[in-house]
Amino acid sequence: MTTAALAHNASTKTALIDLLYRLGDDSLIIGHRNSEWTGIGPILEEDIAFSSMAQDKIGHALAFYTLLHELGEPDPDTIAYGRGPERFRCCSLVTLDIFGDGKSAPPAALSNNPVRDRVVAQGDWAISLVRQFFFSEADAVRMAALEQSAYEPLAHLARKLRGEIKYHTLHARTLLPRLGRATAESRDRLQSAAAALYPHALGMFEPTPHDATLADAGIAPAEPELCDRWQREIAPIMDGSGLVFPPRSSPVYGGRTGKHLPELTEVLDALQKVYRLDPTAIW
Amino acid sequence: MVQITEKWTNDRPGDAGYEERLAAFEARVGRGDKVEPGDWMPRDYRDQLIRLIHVHANSEICGALPEGTWIPHAPSLKRKLALCAKVQDEVGHGQLLYRAAETLGKPREEMIEELISGKAKYSNVFHYPAETWADVCVIAWLIDAAAIVNQAMMAEGSYGPYSRALKRVCYEEAFHLTHGYDMCISMATGSKLQRDMLQDAVNRWWKPIMMFHGPSDKESTHTTLLMRWRIKLKTNDEQRQEFLRKYVPKMINLGIRIPAEWEMRYDEKNRAWLYNEPDWEEFKTVVRGNGPVSAKRLETRRLSHEHGRWVREALAAAAEGRKIPLPPTAYATN
Numbered sequence: 001m002t003t004a005a006l007a008h009n010a011s012t013k014t015a016l017i018d019l020l021y022r023l024g025d026d027s028l029i030i031g032h033r034n035s036e037w038t039g040i041g042p043i044l045e046e047d048i049a050f051s052s053m054a055q056d057k058i059g060h061a062l063a064f065y066t067l068l069h070e071l072g073e074p075d076p077d078t079i080a081y082g083r084g085p086e087r088f089r090c091c092s093l094v095t096l097d098i099f100g101d102g103k104s105a106p107p108a109a110l111s112n113n114p115v116r117d118r119v120v121a122q123g124d125w126a127i128s129l130v131r132q133f134f135f136s137e138a139d140a141v142r143m144a145a146l147e148q149s150a151y152e153p154l155a156h157l158a159r160k161l162r163g164e165i166k167y168h169t170l171h172a173r174t175l176l177p178r179l180g181r182a183t184a185e186s187r188d189r190l191q192s193a194a195a196a197l198y199p200h201a202l203g204m205f206e207p208t209p210h211d212a213t214l215a216d217a218g219i220a221p222a223e224p225e226l227c228d229r230w231q232r233e234i235a236p237i238m239d240g241s242g243l244v245f246p247p248r249s250s251p252v253y254g255g256r257t258g259k260h261l262p263e264l265t266e267v268l269d270a271l272q273k274v275y276r277l278d279p280t281a282i283w
Numbered sequence: 284m285v286q287i288t289e290k291w292t293n294d295r296p297g298d299a300g301y302e303e304r305l306a307a308f309e310a311r312v313g314r315g316d317k318v319e320p321g322d323w324m325p326r327d328y329r330d331q332l333i334r335l336i337h338v339h340a341n342s343e344i345c346g347a348l349p350e351g352t353w354i355p356h357a358p359s360l361k362r363k364l365a366l367c368a369k370v371q372d373e374v375g376h377g378q379l380l381y382r383a384a385e386t387l388g389k390p391r392e393e394m395i396e397e398l399i400s401g402k403a404k405y406s407n408v409f410h411y412p413a414e415t416w417a418d419v420c421v422i423a424w425l426i427d428a429a430a431i432v433n434q435a436m437m438a439e440g441s442y443g444p445y446s447r448a449l450k451r452v453c454y455e456e457a458f459h460l461t462h463g464y465d466m467c468i469s470m471a472t473g474s475k476l477q478r479d480m481l482q483d484a485v486n487r488w489w490k491p492i493m494m495f496h497g498p499s500d501k502e503s504t505h506t507t508l509l510m511r512w513r514i515k516l517k518t519n520d521e522q523r524q525e526f527l528r529k530y531v532p533k534m535i536n537l538g539i540r541i542p543a544e545w546e547m548r549y550d551e552k553n554r555a556w557l558y559n560e561p562d563w564e565e566f567k568t569v570v571r572g573n574g575p576v577s578a579k580r581l582e583t584r585r586l587s588h589e590h591g592r593w594v595r596e597a598l599a600a601a602a603e604g605r606k607i608p609l610p611p612t613a614y615a616t617n
Binding site for chain 2: 028032035036038039040041042043044045046047048051052054055058059061062065076077080081108109110111112113115116120121123125178179181182183184185186187189242270271273274275277278280281282283
């Protein structure tokens with residue numbers, strides 16, 4: 001299926017556009033979140049690794065937004081910088097901050113960016129690492145499925161992105177088994193992060209009203225099917241890392257219909273801060 | 284890390300055979316040979332190199348702070364990607380340079396702790412705040428340009444590992460310069476708001492930039508020895524002039540004004556920019572840790588180092604094969 005063919009099928013086009021917003025927004029927001037560590041990571045090597053994955057994901061957002069633009073949506077920067085939270089379609093996992101229990105006491109000002117200051121003073125890198133693990137595994141499962149998409153531009157892009165995502169999954173698959181069983185502190189931090197994040201991770205696969213249309217058109221499999229594949233991938237890694245799933249987790253939904261955590265507003269205020277000074281300017 | 288070996292004994296003036304060794308060493312360096320980690324070298328040469336590489340590495344990771352703070356605010360996807368890549372490079376340069384210093388016998392952990400405690404220095408420019416997006420543009424263009432002048436010169440220096448690290452650093456810095464220049468062009472040719480932001484940033488940054496290459500040759504204490512051993516090949520003033528000759532005309536072309544109090548003027552005959560000499564006492568005060576945001580920079584580094592401790596401890600434990608027991612509910616096979 002090509003872009004031109006979609007012109008004759010309004011409901012398929014609407015469903016595809018919704019899918020691309022979900023993919024692009026997840027990529028942008030996790031890229032933004034991971035780049036909050038650039039320059040202040042726990043060790044230089046991980047500082048570099050998180051920056052690298054952040055760039056990949058921001059690049060993926062640009063690629064998905066470019067597909068949207070080809071379908072008649074605004075240009076990629078306007079999509080990223082010109083929308084309020086209610087129009088974002090990202091899941092809550094990518095939106096979450098990384099302050100764990102340290103939210104109460106804001107630190108002294110260290111820079112012009114209060115969110116960054118809180119990452120420095122209170123950020124829990126274990127949350128970022130576990131999130132990166134859950135997200136990248138889902139990303140890999142999704143891209144593997146989308147390689148077969150009937151929408152050719154998306155299938156082509158999925159094949160391209162999969163090569164990069166392979167390194168994201170490798171990163172977490174290498175680190176988690178080492179850190180999860182190394183010290184009591186590293187195990188506790190990662191286990192707490194896994195327990196707190198897992199309901200949000202399940203929310204990555206929030207079913208949408210477009211699932212059936214997308215599956216029928218051969219564009220993308222339904223979300224519950226992807227969730228099953230994802231769980232089969234992560235279970236052995238969790239086990240090998242000494243991490244256990246929290247009992248009775250119910251998924252956190254809402255992101256795919258624009259009902260977000262308050263953190264998304266904070267992310268977008270930071271993301272769009274300079275752009276909003278003059279949205280018509282070329283920066 | 285290289286262990287101190289017997290090759291490094293007799294490396295101080297007055298030691299047995301020191302003068303002969305020094306003469307052979309200086310002859311080697313004079314021929315343009317590279318000195319390698321296991322080679323004999325005067326203690327002073329090693330100390331000076333550790334000091335320089337350490338300061339340089341510190342400057343890279345402190346330099347990541349003012350720009351890193353602005354990655355979340357970068358106003359387009361292209362700028363966000365480029366800025367994140369640039370700051371990542373700076374952290375990578377820090378890693379590379381700490382490794383180069385480790386070849387001289389000083390461990391990274393010790394260097395980072397000396398930075399945090401305020402014992403070790405870092406570049407004067409990173410003691411100042413990045414207040415607006417235009418500051419990020421000015422840092423990426425003009426400070427990286429000034430740094431390239433310094434690093435391209437140091438890359439020809441006599442110590443092999445530092446020289447090789449700097450070749451790679453310079454290669455990457457060239458991209459930063461292009462990114463910085465491109466951002467400044469957008470600002471300089473943009474709306475009035477953007478042009479005013481850019482000029483305001485230059486007004487605030489020009490003094491630290493003029494001080495970047497270090498005290499005037501009349502005041503610099505280390506230069507003579509460093510040049511004799513080919514650690515450094517140009518004086519501070521020579522580097523500053525090289526920077527000014529290349530970049531002041533580009534600034535003028537973009538309509539950027541240099542603050543009037545500098546009275547910048549070009550001397551055609553000597554091909555040199557003349558200006559009112561900055562207050563070098565102020566420079567010394569700043570690099571000793573009394574600049575506008577020195578305390579905040581070190582506090583940021585201290586907190587991030589402290590928060591990373593559990594990761595470093597866990598990685599060390601994993602590297603030694605230490606493992607804690609699995610929780611009873613897990614059923615891993617390893």
